[in-house]
Amino acid sequence: MKYETVVGLEIHAELSTKTKIYCSCENSFGGSENTRCCPVCIGLPGTLPTLNKKVVEYGIKAGLAMNCEIAEYSKQDRKNYFYPDLPKAYQISQFDFPLCEHGFVIIDTENGQKKIGITRIHIEEDAGKFTHDPYRNLSRVDYNRGGVPLIEIVSEPDIRSSAEANAFLEAVRSILKCIGVSDCKMQEGSLRCDVNVSVRPEGQKEFGVRSECKNVNSFSGAVRAIDYERARQIEILESGAEVEQETRRWDDMAGKSFLLRSKEEAHDYRYFPEPDLMPMEISRGWVEEIRESLPELPHEKKARFMAEYGLPEYDSGLISVSDGFSKLLDDTVGCGAAPKEASNWILGEISKEINERCITSDDVPFGGQALAELIALINKGTISGSIAKQIVPDMFESDKSPEEIVKAKGLLQISDEGEIAKIIKEVFEANPKAIEDYKGGKTNVRGFLTGQVMRATKGKANPAVINKQLEIELGKL
Amino acid sequence: MSELIFKTAHELADLLEKKEISSEELTNAQFERIEKTEKYIDAYISLNKEGALNKAREIDRKRAEGQKLSHLAGIPAAIKDNICTKGITTTCASKMLYNFVPPYNASVMDRLSDTPILGKANMDEFAMGSSTETSYFKKTKNPFDTGRIPGGSSGGSGAAVSASEAIFALGSDTGGSIRQPASLCGVVGFKPTYGLVSRYGLVAFASSLDQIGPFTKDIHDCALVLNEICGHDEHDSTSLDIPTADFTKALTGDVKGMKIGVPKEYIGEGVSDEVREKVLEAAREFEKMGAEVDECSLSMMPYSLAAYYLISSAEASSNLARYDGIRYGFRADGCTDVDEVFFKTRSEGFGDEVKRRIMLGTFVLSSGYYDAYYKKAQKVRTLIREDFNKTFEKYDVLLAPTSPCTAWKFGEKSADPLEMYAADICTVSINIAGLPAASMPFGVDKGGLPIGVQLIGKPLGDADIIRAGYALEVHAPKISPEIGGAR
Structure with a gap:
């Protein structure tokens, strides 16, 4: 039964x-x-x-x-x-x-x-x-x-x-x-x-x-x-x-x-x-x-995030149940960030960081301005997404802005084509086996080579520039 | 021995103000008196000689310095042992609290901060009784006949004032516990309108009925003590937030045109002939003074005793549940677990009468019996209130006996609880309705025992009672007890 x-x-x-x-x-x-x-x-x-x-x-x-x-x-x-x-x-x-x-x-x-x-x-x-x-x-x-x-x-x-x-x-x-x-x-x-x-x-x-x-x-x-x-x-x-x-x-x-x-x-x-x-x-x-003093309630927030920010129901639901997240989202969007990008960061790296630190969503030590700045740094090409992920823990540790952290740690993205081309050549020299494989038709070593370039630049290389230069250098082989 | 102790508070207040006497001298005289007569009376559970004399000296010093003092400053008093006094044992005459020293003052004690406290007056255990015989510590004797009870539950307070062992005293009245001992001991006792005096620090018996009030030698003193103790207290949610009146303004002696009702149910069956005769005599005196006196009816009166014992016991069963041996007071020895601490402590710590009421109260609140007893009693309470409200549309003050009989012999009513409960027949309905009422001496019976008459006022009609009482007092014979063959 x-x-x-x-x-x-x-x-x-x-x-x-x-x-x-x-x-x-x-x-x-x-x-x-x-x-x-x-x-x-x-x-x-x-x-x-x-x-x-x-x-x-x-x-x-x-x-x-x-x-x-x-x-x-x-x-x-x-x-x-x-x-x-x-x-x-x-x-x-x-x-x-x-x-x-x-x-x-x-x-x-x-x-x-x-x-x-x-x-x-x-x-x-x-x-x-x-x-x-x-x-x-x-x-x-x-x-x-x-x-x-x-x-x-x-x-x-x-x-x-x-x-x-x-x-x-x-x-x-x-x-x-x-x-x-x-x-x-x-x-x-x-x-x-x-x-x-x-x-x-x-x-x-x-x-x-x-x-x-x-x-x-x-x-x-x-x-x-x-x-x-x-x-x-x-x-x-x-x-x-x-x-x-x-x-x-x-x-x-x-x-x-x-x-x-x-x-x-x-x-x-x-x-x-x-x-x-x-x-x-x-x-x-x-x-x-008392009724007039009530703030916007979670289900009201969720509806607004979907309607005004165009966020998916899933994102809206998760963020709206947290006061801290909702405020962070609103502030980040208010500082000019795209809602979906803000949501991705909140539900991704920031949530991960909170869990690791055993704190709550109300205890995020930075505000929407900092998160918007981080997103802008990526979009301007100043840092890569992977570098951005690296500095999120720093944002929890210090009260410096993302840009200050990037500068202090020398994490500015390398977008100079000549410099990257030079690094690519060094990677080629260090990995003769991979080059042989490529020549033999194994084009999937491209991913490996990209990774090696990233590694050599400690993740600071601009992925788009790597792509472009790798294309050129591989073409020369 | 100093004659000061036979004076009233208002006489002494004048002498103190003129600096003809000192509070120390008066307080010392009071302790001399206590030493002499207490062996016959047993009014006090504990004495506070050092504390009282220190307070007296402090007041004398302040007076010498010209500091502002309350009108009754320096006049020593007895305090019923269920009113919390900071640093002074407050036992409720129970083994359960034999060692309880409150870390805080009742609000009335803060109001009486200029008063030397002579000691803590004996009472029925947790104020449950009408004879002070249920005290764990001692039996207080009636100063007019030490073979008889002083009434209760504030028997120690009543006897102390009557025997000149205190200039005035505080008691508490849940169903007559101030008025009845006042009546039996030949002094004035006043139960104010519910909410007029803060209950904060009065160890609760029945919260919706309890009220603190004074025992005094005359109506004038009563007005003075009321002036000190009445008033709003934010620590008591049932305290009335109203401007305080000056009760001495009611000491006019004029009752012309005052409408006084004599409810026939209160002078009917069960009331002794001598008591009834005194009430009617008082009625005639009022008439002679120009008051309009009329017989009236309070038809709900026969139900008041049952309603009172159900409501008061229900509240008591809950109020007294906190005495579990865990935090303060008595704890039974030799317990091996928590439940045993509860059972043994409460079995050994409470006396029979208290246990009887806890059991009754627990029963009437039990599921399945609540509607038939507690709820019905509350309905009766509403009807009694309405009964009084209707009557007070026509009258300013009601005149009735306080006690249906004069002081009885020790043990006479102890065997039958119902007979003891019946002694409260004239007083309980006043508490049920939350009204003010006073008992004042009005002569003696054939055996020379005091008879009290009761004046009942409408809600907040406390001043009407003072006014009527002050006028009647002139026509009451002066009585005082002989103790150990002397005044």
């Missing part, structure tokens, strides 16, 4: 506000344990939360960017459970009146564009970190992360494969980064997700019984967790048994999920309205103000 996978995601994104959600502690990553805490965020008796308005603004921003309706009335609720990293033994979250509802995000799939529904987006506080040190038989709690603002984005069960889930996660990440509400650094845990998976025989209308996978901390982890869960559930169904509704824990190292609790053991969080915080009345004027 063929099965269809049904996936819904709950994404937690840390917001990049200056301060925490309910106190004035700094909101940042790292640092010594328990140094960014105060009586409020460690929940000392008698303390009270006061809502950081910026968190609401960021939540609304995310909602608008994901086409949600923004609530006129919203409130915060307590989610009660015991765990050492939760200092009040309740998390302030939102239950029945979330900030945003009924939105959607458009993703690209192999069958074209698809709309993934957003059920809701709500604001809540993060917990601290609880770790166990087995060597010293000691448990430690660090409350630095406690009270860091989060939004939880809940999708509709509209996703049908792990690839679609990945596309959805990428789309959400690019939107959040683009609107500047989260830096979405997976390695710092600022984007995490829970994955709800069920399977059903193809053609069946009703959903199958779902399981929820927690502790998924990367996009690739989400993909593998979904594939694992699909296989596990199909195996159960094929054996004639039934899938149980349960919460599972994804172990990324093992590549497996493990039962955390069954439906019967499910937590009763005893949600009730947070009496320490007033309900929120969100004025339409404020929402419109």
